[in-house]
Amino acid sequence: MPIYRDEPRVFFPWERRRGLGSLLRRTTARRAIAVGVALGAFAVLRGVEVRASEVRATRTAIDSATRAVAAYRADHDRACPLAIGELVASGYLRETPRDAWGRPVRLSCPSRRDPRGFDVVSDGPDGQPGGLDRVE
DSSP states (O other), rough: OOTTTTSOOOOTTEEEEEEEEHHHHHHHHHHHHHHHHHHHHHHHHHHHHHHHHHHHHHHHHHHHHHHHHHHHHHHHHOOOOSHHHHHHHHHHHHHHOOOOSSSSSSEEESOOOOTTSSSEEETTTTOOOTTTTTHH
């Protein structure tokens, strides 16, 4: 007797094919995969946001130090302080500004771009001076 496509077939459990397609057709596996993908996306987005918040916090410390250096230079005939510690000792800052990774920000005077200016930078997460991940 020929088997037609429209006729239902009966499969015994040992006759069914097991494979990736059969696994994906199961609702439990689909839910698990969806949850895994969602958790992975959440982890990636959280990492991006943590890095962005660290950079924002570091930029806040740099901004504070930049304003203190500008005030010092205005009071001292545009002379640069020798270090950030001099700003703390002179009362322009309460404490040494630190980046989000716990290292103090660096002051360079004269600036790399402007010989009459100054730069306040953070070395970034790796702590290498002049590295590619520095925050200015």
